[in-house]
Amino acid sequence: MSDVEKLIIIGSGPAGWTAAIYAARANLDPLVFAGRPKSQPSTILPGGQLMLTTEVENYPGFPEGITGPKLMACFEQQAVRFGTRIVTDDGLNPDVSNPDDGHSYKYQDCKSVDFSSRPFKVVAEDDKVYLAHSVIVATGATANWLGLENEQRLARSGGGVSACAVCDGAMPIFRDKELAVVGGGDSAVEEATYLTKFAKKVHMIHRRDELRASKIMAERALSNKKIVMQWNKVVVDVLGDDSIRAVKLKDTKTDKESELPIGGLFVAIGHTPATKFLDGQLDLDSKGYIKLKDPYRSTTNIDGVFAAGDCVDSLYRQAVTAAGMGCKAALDAERWLADQGVH
Numbered sequence: 001m002s003d004v005e006k007l008i009i010i011g012s013g014p015a016g017w018t019a020a021i022y023a024a025r026a027n028l029d030p031l032v033f034a035g036r037p038k039s040q041p042s043t044i045l046p047g048g049q050l051m052l053t054t055e056v057e058n059y060p061g062f063p064e065g066i067t068g069p070k071l072m073a074c075f076e077q078q079a080v081r082f083g084t085r086i087v088t089d090d091g092l093n094p095d096v097s098n099p100d101d102g103h104s105y106k107y108q109d110c111k112s113v114d115f116s117s118r119p120f121k122v123v124a125e126d127d128k129v130y131l132a133h134s135v136i137v138a139t140g141a142t143a144n145w146l147g148l149e150n151e152q153r154l155a156r157s158g159g160g161v162s163a164c165a166v167c168d169g170a171m172p173i174f175r176d177k178e179l180a181v182v183g184g185g186d187s188a189v190e191e192a193t194y195l196t197k198f199a200k201k202v203h204m205i206h207r208r209d210e211l212r213a214s215k216i217m218a219e220r221a222l223s224n225k226k227i228v229m230q231w232n233k234v235v236v237d238v239l240g241d242d243s244i245r246a247v248k249l250k251d252t253k254t255d256k257e258s259e260l261p262i263g264g265l266f267v268a269i270g271h272t273p274a275t276k277f278l279d280g281q282l283d284l285d286s287k288g289y290i291k292l293k294d295p296y297r298s299t300t301n302i303d304g305v306f307a308a309g310d311c312v313d314s315l316y317r318q319a320v321t322a323a324g325m326g327c328k329a330a331l332d333a334e335r336w337l338a339d340q341g342v343h
């Protein structure tokens with residue numbers, strides 16, 4: 001079957017591109033479904049969540065920091081340099097030499113997969129069917145947002161609204177300010193606790209009067225003198241022109257509205273893994289994350305299908321951990337293909 005790909009990688013965040021770099025260097029000639037820009041309906045955002053981040057200061061190797069889109073362009077260029085191919089509208093590899101040319105609009109998204117028999121089938125959005133001996137799923141997850149217009153505007157412009165305190169919290173714009181975290185789960189507590197290292201005060205805005213977070217984490221937040229609980233409150237608007245100056249809150253019990261002046265807002269209301277397109281063909285946990293057969297590897301319930309990055313990992317969710325998982329998936333795929341006699 002000469003038209004069967006050795007390896008198809010679905011996803012183009014740190015996990016997908018790292019898998020592609022390793023697979024390409026192992027002569028697996030990987031084919032990547034990189035997804036569509038966020039402005040168009042897609043299962044995958046090309047470049048993943050870092051495309052929505054401004055400065056990345058914790059990715060090793062960049063002592064001065066690097067922007068999220070630039071970092072992902074570097075990943076992509078490195079993958080292409082070793083022979084990675086990308087599925088595009090016109091069937092050609094895009095010119096990835098200029099990271100600012102917005103070339104991602106040409107990428108084809110993956111619409112569906114059929115893992116019921118081998119070779120596996122991966123269907124592009126133009127309905128073309130690609131066959132593969134092995135597949136790595138690295139479609140990531142998206143942070144849930146409140147869905148407010150001003151929240152999105154200030155998140156896009158680097159105006160002090162973020163969905164990741166570990167990524168953005170240490171930036172100078174947040175230092176010694178009063179900040180707010182929305183949510184009442186473990187992530188919200190973790191983010192609020194982390195922010196207390198830099199902030200004057202951190203308000204935790206939660207829609208109920210009891211945290212969802214585990215007991216130990218909840219106690220950590222409640223006993224932290226720098227954390228102020230804003231119980232029974234929802235954010236109904238984010239105020240500020242170029243940067244955030246306050247949030248408008250509504251009390252869920254009394255409907256009374258108030259303004260809370262802050263210098264930064266961190267939304268920590270959960271993530272949604274991009275796994276719907278799998279249509280139940282891989283084992284998922286109750287929240288939709290792909291379950292690995294062996295937690296130390298990248299194997300799934302289907303032999304020859306591997307998974308990596310935030311579509312698997314609801315805990316760490318860092319670019320560097322996703323990249324590590326992508327590396328493991330490529331090495332697992334390489335060994336599995338060799339065992340199958342596919343070279």
Ligand code: NAP
Nearest residue numbers: 183184185186187188190207208212268269270271314315
């Ligand atoms: P989560 O447990 O689902 O909590 C999400 C929080 O956001 C909940 O408090 C929820 O409120 C709130 N929320 C959801 N939608 C909202 C909306 N539209 N407006 C306002 N608030 C909203 O998510 P998570 O905290 O990201 O945790 C995900 C998983 O990772 C969990 O299993 C968690 O234990 C784990 N985790 C563990 C650690 C750790 O152990 N160190 C750290 C991070 C995450 P309600 O409570 O009212 O539903």
